[in-house]
Amino acid sequence: MSTTTVANHEEHHDHPTGIMRWLTTTNHKDIGTMYLTFSLVMFLVGGSMILGIRAELFKPGLQLMNPDFFNQLIGVHALIMIFAALMPAATGFANWMIPLQIGAPDMALPRLNNWGFWLLPPSAILLTLPFTLAMFGIGDGALATGWTFYPPLSVQGGIGVDFAIFAVHLLGISSVMGSINIIVTLFNMRAPGMTLMKMPMFAWGWLITAFLLVATIPVLAGAVTMLLTDRHFGTHFFDAAGGGDPIMFQHLFWFFGHPEVYILLLPVWGFIPQILQTFSRKPMYGYKAQVYSLWAIGALAVVVWAHHFFTAGMPVPALLYFMYSTMAISLPLAVLFFCWIKTMWKGSMTFETPMLFAVGWIILFGIGGLTGLVLADVAADAQYHNSYFVVAHFHYTLFAGGIMGIMAGVYYWLPKMTGNMYDEKLGKWHFWLTAISFNLTFIPQFFVGLAGMPRRIPDYALQFAEFNMISSIAAFALGLSQLLFVYVIIKCVKGGKKATDKVWEGAEGLEWTLSSPPPYHSFTEQPIIK
Amino acid sequence: SAFADYSWNFPEPVTPMALDTLHVHNKFMLITMVIFVVVLAIMIYSIFAHRKNKGYKAVADKAPSTAVEIFWVLVPFVILLLIDFVIMGIPAYHSVVMMEDTRDKATMVIKVTGSQWRWQYEYLDGDAQGIKFVSNLTTTADQQHNVADKGENYLLEVDNHLVLPVGEKVRILMTASDVLHNWWVPQFGSSRVAVPGFIRETWVQVDKAGTYRGQCKELCGKGHGYMPVVVDAVPMAEYKVWVAAKKAEIAKAGEIKEMTKEDLVAQGKAVYEKNCAVCHQVNGAGLPPAFPAMTGSKIALGPVFGADGKYLKDGHLDRLLNGKGVMPAWKSTLNDTEIAAVITYERQALGNAASVDPIIQPAQVQAARQ
Amino acid sequence: MATHSENQYFVPHGSIYPSILSVGLLSLASGFIFNMNHLAFGQWMMYLGAAIIIAMTFKWMGTVITESLTGKYKAWEDKSFRVGMIVFICSEIAFFAAFFGALFYMRVLSVPDLAGFDADITPYKDFLSTWPSAGPGGVVLGTEYAVPKFTAMGPWGLPAINTALLLTSGATITWAHWALIKNKRTQLVLGMLTTVLLGIAFLICQGLEYHHAYTELGLTLGTGAYGATFFMLTGFHGFHVTLGTIMLIVILIRCMKGHFTPEHHFGFEGVAWYWHFVDVVWLGLFIFVYWL
Ligand code: HEA
Ligand code: HEA
């Protein structure tokens, strides 16, 4: 056996232990674990920040913080949640599951893989360091421009902007390296006989995400670089006096920013159908249709960016083009929704926690998506834009569509990853608490938004008071519910009822053919797919 | 305020555009609600009908023939196609065209300039031509810090309202002096980003007399939450009266006269607290490092004019007229008297007692402008 | 799909280099930030970071080379490197696309817009939409920007020479590759050597050009839209040429040491691809920045 093992160059079990194991590891499961842990921690950090915001917005008037600090919390909250919580979680699953799902010994470029992760902690430091420095009187805190970096405000801003710029650079390198690794793995490491059209849906989602990352992250890097030179080296990219244009930054930013939202969800759209088929005990409906829809979304993603600044002033043809192309994204998504539901249809369903999250996810992301469709309408967007309606929209997509999707994945794969079953009862509690408090937090924001409350304001007119109070209380409930999540995970890692290899009665796919937890080197012999 | 007078939708529209927007919005919302409910219903049914613990067996999992599959996935595709490009697409097209047509039949033009953190209005034509004023938040620090009672228009009250005649189509030129701002009155349904160095356009035609309130909608720094928009829409006759009065007032404020230190400090206090206190604080302590303190400031105590009688570069007057970095340039926002007054106030109050150039006279500011 | 003559994919031992490399980046970045904001120690953090980065890169690549020499990489691993390199170059293209995008945007949209306001409302009375343009001038966040006098960089002087240099270097590296496959080692080394020299020559010319721009043409980073795009595009390209040249030198040395076999030489090809990419970007620059 040992002659045919992939790792036949190294003695088994001579892996360093303790911290060195994690610093040096080239093992896809170790790296996946690091990504997932990092993601969870940063989720708590970003969440605690926004709880500060919700506390400030609990009632009219300035209670806790000055407006400048308020703005800093918003931007860092967003950057952390998107780049340090949601994306690493998806990459963590990719590392853990893609080799298992396609029958590969490991990721294709293990050392690069390790680097991809170890770029994240430095970026997290760069993002949060300005807060600490400010305490010692150095600089005036983190970036106060929101996560969108719009100049001239970001040109005017302090040292925090520079830190954020370089944080984005490191995060960008990390994402590109991760994407390269995943693309290579998917093209080169699939088990013999597994054609592309036999790949698990999760692999498909990630393949397209990786392409989007490679195409758009460098553009963001370029944009923030121009911002840096405008700030410190006298260029005039974003300044009319020199023939530049602040709106040009918005084009560059959203050329990345809109694809980013699909970058965040494509992996989720990948594994949710797998969860649905497992708990419906019925193969997923319309595999081909889903794959083509994912491609369509990937393609449309890069041609609709300007819907984020309809009110910045554009020629009518441009407005119409971006409106219609944006609306077009709803077509493939409608197909996906249909396939998901048709997968459940006439299955024999059970509702363990992963399935609960998956079903809840469909409904809540449905709301997020449909409100998105409405936002695409230029005329109405003049009202929605930068109002709390948008904030509600993107938390239905980012928190429900993103984080809750990830949670479904966590419960689905945790037994496979740890070898222990999690506490089903607590899991269900976590779902219901999260779902309810989430809606209580963000439904009111739709209404204050429509009523005319702008986002990114530390204090608001009295007519918005009640809804904001509800939202704030619910937000703290939502936060506390996540502590339950943390507890369930720790409990499961510590021990519990041993999980079978298949874990779930209806589970399909290679990852379920390995033991739980899988051996250190996943597939020493590549399985042959017929 | 209680839920009773709580709005669950857009506020009452008072311009053709807002009305149109409301219709588009309601229609679109209705459609999406229907989709949502229908799909949800199907899902819920399935969830209850097709569960294992009810002994429901999964249908034989032979994959459907491609033809059937294609037919089925085309159903939702076509439904959304219709909604996007016909049911919503066509009205959306018309609203966009209407929204962007700023000139046709416009009877007057005003210019709106956003700056940190106040709006400036200028009437560009008609008999109101030349009227130009700044509109500042009047909510006090005490109200914001829950010391004083907030009053009903908390954060939505300004000193000088923009006054517009009812029923006239007003073309609005939008620009900014420092960072991006966004001029937004929900009941008007029009919002445009104000971009420094560029001129963007929008239009309003207020068909109902009344006072309408909105806010800046683009993050523009620490004062972003504190630059409301307040518009009075009045009948033409009343508007004409207002124009006449305003012109007289401006003429009066414009004229230059010798002033005593006391008058200057008194008027300066008002100007300071309205314009400068946001950053430099009412007591002049500032918010270092970003916003330097007035008290003991080199500039506020140092000389203003050089030996040649011209104002010094980086002197007190220079800084006020031309600004620097985060400090805005005030030459276009404050008149000579106001600038003279606020400089004198900063030099003689807030714990300062400048010995060189102790007071500045409006005449000197006027001279400096040449 | 990889050939699975043997399904033993090489998974390297754990390595400390990546994580230390990241620390180096952190130090470099924060040092740079401190520097730009005139805070203490910036300089030293930058030096430290740079040192770490260089050291780690060489150690890392060193390991890769030994692994390659000890025959750890077979067809299967080789394919991974190839695909990886291609994707990486794609990301580089996207990065340059951002700056080309900025160039086109300013040239086609913002400059004409600024010149296009109606006479009665325009703040820029006699500003014309021309290219190259340094913008209409005006006050920006409280600081006055007076439009500088400058002359644009014409295509037919140094730039043309540079184009010639890079294109030739593209040819010579292909020659070297051919020699490698035909196992003509001397020609291989010669080809690589000329390529390196051409690369260095290009960099020197670029340096001269910048000097010329700053001292005689009054063309600087601060020269509005034109200056910004000109220096950022050519600057980042020059930076890539520098990296490319360094890599070429490493490959040259390896060639002289007798590394690489006719059938197995990804290291060589990877760098060659990168060099061609840099080449192509230059053509884009020559046409859109210098010429049109
Ligand atoms: C993962 C994140 C994510 C996702 C998936 C989406 C999805 C979409 N978004 Fe969203 N969006 C954001 C994250 C996301 N968005 C963020 C973060 C912002 C704000 C950024 C900022 O300014 O800070 C934003 C802002 C934003 C705007 C700008 C608003 C403004 O600032 O003025 C617009 C405008 O068009 C928009 C549109 C859309 C559209 C058309 C989709 C489409 O993809 C939606 C397609 C889906 C559907 C059409 C649903 C179809 C469903 C059914 C048919 C059935 C459903 C029913 C049941 C299941 C019961 N989004
Ligand atoms: C993946 C992305 C993501 C996620 C998960 C979240 C999660 C949350 N967001 Fe986030 N948010 C954004 C992305 C995200 N957000 C973006 C992009 C913006 C725009 C920023 C900008 O304008 O530039 C934004 C802005 C934003 C705003 C608007 C601020 C403003 O415009 O003024 C608000 C306001 O309510 C908000 C609330 C919340 C809440 C309550 C959660 C909750 O879901 C958080 C729940 C989690 C926790 C609470 C942490 C876990 C619990 C603990 C740490 C234990 C301690 C807890 C207690 C003691 C109770 N967010």
Ligand code: CUA
């Ligand atoms: Cu001005 Cu926000």
Ligand SMILES: [Cu+2]
């Ligand atoms: Cu978008």
